[in-house]
Amino acid sequence: MQAPDITPLSYEQAGVNYALIDPLKVSAQRAAATTARHLAGHGFSEVKASRGESAYVIDVGPFYIASIVECLGSKALVADEMARLTGKSYYEGIAQDTIAMAVNDLITVGATPLVVQAYWAAGGSEWFGDATRAQALVAGWQRACDVCRVAWGGGETPALAGIVEAGRIDLAASCTGLISPKQRLSVGDMLAPGDVIVLLASSGIHANGLSLARKLNERLPQGYMTPIDATGTTFGDALLAPTTLYSPVTEALWQAGIRPHYAANITGHGWRKLLRHPGKFTYRIHSVPVVPPVLKFMQQHAGHDDFDAYSTLNMGAGFALFVAPEHAERTVAVAREQGVEALAAGRVEAGDKQLLVEPLGLRFGDDALQLR
């Protein structure tokens, strides 16, 4: 791989300034926490450990209910530009990406996703007038629901001129699921030293890191049309590989009698998401998955060392399952049966809170991820 001939590009340069967002997030989280008391008035309660996890869980007696709303982010901008360059529509994949954002988060707490709602906010009525694109969005949404075996309940299709940019669409999905039987609940209390870290393969960039990808597009002479490897696949096409849907794997695991001790969806913050659990453990990785060509390409062209790349992108690992050691092999097999490549990549150990990626000589300390 040739040495990058460009100055390194940080995520902040790519347009997201967490220093401005985080104080709001903290105060919203505090305000939200005070509202849990209302559930008691209805005879219910929250699962407090789910605050700070990827989905919020309440106890309604016979089972738990998990719910979430998730945004696609800026991947639609790449789809729009690629549609302009190639004449193809990429919205079938974009629909899958949007559902994946919600479903892949919801399943981390042990939930079976049951209902998805669509939030499609366009910059004007005319967005929906492009029938090919609109039908691709509908078809992809339906297909992703079929893969995840969820019911598409309905949704919103507002035209928001003046809020959403003309010609653009703000896509999000909400998802509601059940944790039933209740012992499927996975909010971290079972994680223990000795557990094996099974990494499920990503299909590419998924839907995190697209701001960085868009900055790289501006730098590359051929932009999204740049071939990323000898196969001739373009940067844009590779970016638009739809996000893997992991709920078939978590459902099959339950059928196989395997209850993960913890799960993490690897999205923003890349591999630092492996430090998501609030406990003090060392996560020692002995094997890393194959890096998808598009992420290798991005690392090279952004001038990122491995620390930067694994801090930001999924680098081939889209979802992490933490399972009892006796279940590791079967977990890998079950994932493969569902068409998702998997790797027993490391172990949980007693020790300082840190992630050690031994094959690459990387260490991420307990200050690497502040989500709570």
Place this chain on the structure above:
Amino acid sequence: MQAPDITPLSYEQAGVNYALIDPLKVSAQRAAATTARHLAGHGFSEVKASRGESAYVIDVGPFYIASIVECLGSKALVADEMARLTGKSYYEGIAQDTIAMAVNDLITVGATPLVVQAYWAAGGSEWFGDATRAQALVAGWQRACDVCRVAWGGGETPALAGIVEAGRIDLAASCTGLISPKQRLSVGDMLAPGDVIVLLASSGIHANGLSLARKLNERLPQGYMTPIDATGTTFGDALLAPTTLYSPVTEALWQAGIRPHYAANITGHGWRKLLRHPGKFTYRIHSVPVVPPVLKFMQQHAGHDDFDAYSTLNMGAGFALFVAPEHAERTVAVAREQGVEALAAGRVEAGDKQLLVEPLGLRFGDDALQLR
């Protein structure tokens, strides 16, 4: 009221072209309907009659689960402009509006709202850097959750430069609730001739009709600062009265032993929403509620006759409850106990599908509302 000195302003001129959106909606609804079969694989089923209602309902055995995602729409644009003109922040009310959009829809099917998720998609990180505005949004969100006794589960605060306009925010809420006991389910099967139509007062425009309001702002020499009546209240301030939250009323009705036969949230399409029920009934209105000054003002300045105004705006009725005649008086009393003015306004009759607003000589036929 003086004759309008301006050409009438249609809703399409105000920027929303349903002819472009509706084909997409229809095909999305068809695709969504095919996904209901997935629930059987989990041992559950959908409540088919909830398709086309304001919230989607599934049967999970001991109770029903209702879920929804709803957009605020363009009301935030009015708040932004008024903040510029007055230096005040209006985002506490805007937060309430957003939650009201979701909660007031969810309760129509008989659900108790339990969990709200926040979707706050800003045009860039810097939106959240205005601490006063951001804290107002947080405080208002919390307060509305307190009023509705729902838990704020969490949410998304993405920075979406390139999709959401710079300096703007796209606000939405998802809501999950339970219908428990199951006989609270209200999806239309109980509605019958003789039922009384109780209208709950609106606080003003709520969050529908803002595109029209913004067009009027452009026409008025003093814009949002135009006094709307002798009290000197400005058009902008009046528009920004937060939407009434109706869940305290529906919960109090259940406590009082009253189960509405049907309910309709009066949002887009104004009073035509009274025709929402799929059955063939005549809705005969004998008394109309007081029209909020801001809606009177809008009707006058848009050059709308009563037919246009009641087709578009809530005209003082934010929510409709259809109750057994013996419950009508008590329903009005219960609403008032919750601080919401109410009026036994009319009756359901056997006959053609139509809405007759007798005090105004208006008739809306069965072609007035196409939602399914």
